[in-house]
Amino acid sequence: MMERPHVNFEVWPEAMELGEMFAAEGFELALVGGPVRDLLLHRRSHDLDFCTSARPEQFEPILRKFGRDGFWDMGRKFGTLGAMRRRADGTEVQVEVTTYRTDAYNPDSRKPEVAYGDTLEGDLSRRDFTVNAMALRVPELEFVDPFGGANDLAKGVLRTPVDPRQSFDDDPLRMMRAVRFVAQLGFSIEPETAEAMYDMTDRIRIVSAERVRDELVKTLLSDRPRAGIEALVESGLADIVFPEIPALELQIDEHHRHKDVFEHTMIVLDRAVALETDDDGPVPRPDLTLRLAALMHDIGKPKTRRFEAGGKVSFHHHDVVGAKLTRKRLRALHFDHHLVEDVSELVNLHLRFHGYVDEPWTDSAVRRYVKDAGHLYERLNRLTRADATTQNRRKAMVFASAMDEMEDRVRELKKKEDFDAIRPDINGNEIMDLLGLEPGPMIGKAYRHMLDYRLDNGPVDHDVAVAELKRWYSEQDQ
Missing domain, CATH: 3.30.460.10 (Beta Polymerase, domain 2)
Structure with missing residues (x-):
């Protein structure tokens, strides 16, 4: 004994x-x-x-x-x-x-x-x-x-007290709890228990989306979210509760052809977790929004994969497609509306910075990046950094240096103006008065143009803004 x-x-x-x-x-x-x-x-x-x-x-x-x-x-x-x-x-x-x-x-x-x-x-x-x-x-x-x-x-093993098939048949949510304990405790699932999970994944369908979501959240907020997600995929449960994640396993990443997109995603998740801050920082750990965005940032790749001439593989617009898939999946799991929108927007914007590496932006482009990111700015930068997983040290240093430079510029620009408060130099009521128009779609178009003008040029005198509005309106089809 x-x-x-x-x-x-x-x-x-x-x-x-x-x-x-x-x-x-x-x-x-x-x-x-x-x-x-x-x-x-x-x-x-x-x-x-x-x-x-x-x-x-x-x-x-x-x-x-x-x-x-x-x-x-x-x-x-x-x-x-x-x-x-x-x-x-x-x-x-x-x-x-x-x-x-x-x-x-x-x-x-x-x-x-x-x-x-x-x-x-x-x-x-x-x-x-x-x-x-x-x-x-x-x-x-x-x-x-x-x-x-x-x-x-003592052995770090998860095993059911009774036959695992009976246990999971009685309460299928226990399979999700096994995944969660892998992440929270760093344990492994005993082979017979793991086999029963694999054979009985279909039973999870009787569990409410809210219950599945809650276990997934606890898994992601743990100290080892990657281990939990890997267990979710290995068990076959992800095929039912989060099919976009295992779908990444066979998709070859265009930048890292020696590993699939799933492996890349796990690395990004690890890196995103490492970039979270303490309680006094801008992204206190554990941050569910950032972790979900890291997990889902590339889920648009399977639907956008194209084989190009010369053996190349492309994933054009996988950010836009991924944002739509993210919104659909998180809604199906009954996540809070604001969280759904934030994670989807991070997925949508996660490639936005890459153009800066090749050619540093103008101040107007930097303003637009910050304005578009809004309250997600700090998370977006961390997701972007986490996604830069190249093994080429020179490329990695160039990317990191470009991000550092852009963040320094943002800090300097914020000393001069409040990005959160940026508005057109002419408000909606003035636009209607100046153009002699009633409320309608044209006022919205004019407002958006003047906001773009403000972002491109910074604050200008009122007369200059009026002249620009009239110039733009004269070119519109009436």
């Missing part, structure tokens, strides 16, 4: 206190799941999950007394009640307590039909992975590990 790893618990005082309160009423209480796993990993958490032999109506008075700073019962129908307590140092600890459960699943839904169980071991058997199927009875501090979770934790 494999020796059980040494366990040295330094348990939250709130957990011990709550355990004593339950024991005084004759009920069992055990810390379960993530908090136990994190104790073994020497990580701390402010959110504590427990399970108990008591029914909700029995332990509600205990939890209300414990949670002097908050109580909630949204999960009552699942046997779960929660409470919050604020410590003397101002930090909060949240606890959720659930009655021992034995779940029965409808094959057409991942939502369990809740049935209360009688034992802690039975409750642990219904959990997703062995590393989350460990418990610590409180206040006696008895470690309960019926499925070898501590050993799997």
Whole structure:
């Protein structure tokens, strides 16, 4: 028999206190799941999950007394009640307590039909992975590990407590959770479990888009998003939930023919993560918008690939096509509208800077770049830098130097004018008065022209702007 790893618990005082309160009423209480796993990993958490032999109506008075700073019962129908307590140092600890459960699943839904169980071991058997199927009875501090979770934790392996096919058939979202734990914990998926995932990917179709999205977000915001995305693709789940990503595997990148676009995308994702800033910087880590843009910046390449003379491959307008595909996929996953638009715009603009490397822009072109990027300017520059993955050191230095130069110019120009406040020298009402027109499409065209004129020339005298407006209008078809 494999020796059980040494366990040295330094348990939250709130957990011990709550355990004593339950024991005084004759009920069992055990810390379960993530908090136990994190104790073994020497990580701390402010959110504590427990399970108990008591029914909700029995332990509600205990939890209300414990949670002097908050109580909630949204999960009552699942046997779960929660409470919050604020410590003397101002930090909060949240606890959720659930009655021992034995779940029965409808094959057409991942939502369990809740049935209360009688034992802690039975409750642990219904959990997703062995590393989350460990418990610590409180206040006696008895470690309960019926499925070898501590050993799997030590080996960095994800394995289901019961047969993986049964587990994933019961709740297909567990397959997405496996991918997420690869990213969050740096673990690998045990071969039999991985095989079951590969064979059962179609079951993920019964899971709501919101649930899939939430797991994807947690994966991308982890310390190892690349590992999570690679696991998503290797498992076959990406073919269903994010098909644009595995579609990159067979597309040869025109700049790096020795590796496919998927590999390039993974490198860009790693580089984008490395370019995030601390909390005081312009792109505090982890930044979901930047990471999604890095992941999706080249998804337009499969649809735009063309084989040219001489064996060359082109992907003309893959930025524009990719932006449309990005918008469609993120909407299908029910992402927030503003996030969808921001990520799509980053994909649309990700090639914009490349012309600067060959021929530095005029000040007007720099203004236009900043104006078009808007609040995405800092993210766009980081995405552009991350996308420059050439192995040619001279080309890499030239590109980096050009980006540095452009950013320096922007800083200097911003000292002279507020880019965010750039408007035409003549507003819409003046345009209507000067041209003698009512509101309509022509006013919009005139306004856009005057904005372009402002970006190209900087601020000008009012008379100069009026003359330009009249000159432009005289050339329009009336």
